[in-house]
Amino acid sequence: MQTSFYPFTFQPVLKEKIWGGQKLYSLFQKGNDAQAKMGESWEIADLPEGQSLVKSGDLQGKTLHELIEMNPEALLGEKVYKRFGKNFPLLIKFIDAAQDLSIQVHPTDETSPTGTGKTEMWYIMQADPGALLTVGFNKKITKEEYDKRIEDLSIEEVMDTHVVTEGDSFFINAGRIHAIGGGVLLAEIQQTSDVTYRVYDYNRKDDSGNLRDLHVAESREVLDFELTQDFKLEYDRKASNTPQTLKHHTYFKTDWLKLEGKDYIINRTDSFTILIVVSGSLTYEGSGASGSINTGQTLLLPAANSGLTISAEACEVLEVYL
DSSP states (O other), X not given: OOOOOOOBOEEOEEXXXXXXXXXXXXXXXXXXXXXXXXXXXXXXXXETTEEXXXXXXXXXXXXXXXXXXXXXXXXXXXXXXXXXXXSOOEEXXXXXXXXXXXXXXXXXXXXXXXXXXXXXXXXXXXXXXXXXXXXXXXXXXXXXXXXXXXXXXXGGXXXXXXXXXXXXXXXXXXXXXXXXXXXXXXXXXXXXXXXXXXXXXXXXXXXXXXXXXXXXXXXXXXXOOOOOOOOBOXXXXXXXXXXXXXEEOSXXXXXXXXXSSOOEEEOOOSSOEEEEEEEEEEEEEETTEEEEEETTOEEEEOTTOOOEEEEOSSEEEEEEEO
């Protein structure tokens, strides 16, 4: 029996973190506790640690995985289904770092214990003055120097830091050492994986007074020690009503689009499409539904539901697909 899909919005899966803040609540109205240290809002998730629930419509309350089980090709697209099976291949998050996140690294598909690595990208939605991201090393180091700096707590001295502002975008391939600095609010697009190896955590203690676990041996085995500067993504922020490529990669394709008083039609049929509003608001119509989404909200358009028209007077949106 053919399942009738439509564009989906989901209830966010909220994650309190030791480094989290209040921006997800104050700016995006996520959650109901203005004092909670809310670090992450999982917007579209298909993991045991978090399942997206449909917010409205005939399929309200269904999990994302249940939607896939109903009709995987209609939701994912034929080529995506053939590659990933009945697993949604992406995890979409907003991250609010009130304090520095740990210095960390993610494994590749080949080195991950789950068989799925964690290649990701970031789009900065807001940053306090002087806020930093750490991406890669600032000089060539060996595994031996890495071991020594982990031991004597000097690893920060060889990390490459970058002051960021709204609209900056970075690609973090699996194996690249990185950290999100305090004062940064960003959208994250990544493989569906929650495997993280924590390299260094500033000797920070949790609310119970305990140091958090480190994964030094695991990180050493997956780290990419090559000194490269290809992580900052360049695009034309002045361009209107024409998609600008942020990153097209084997695990995801992400375009940035500024809508200014003109319709934009999505006709993709071989892959689902995710829209992440990073500034302003947009309206959508077609594929059996109509509505609007604002800054800090996402929409999932199933592959079978082509012909969605979006429009806005002033809106910036990330368009994600495979």
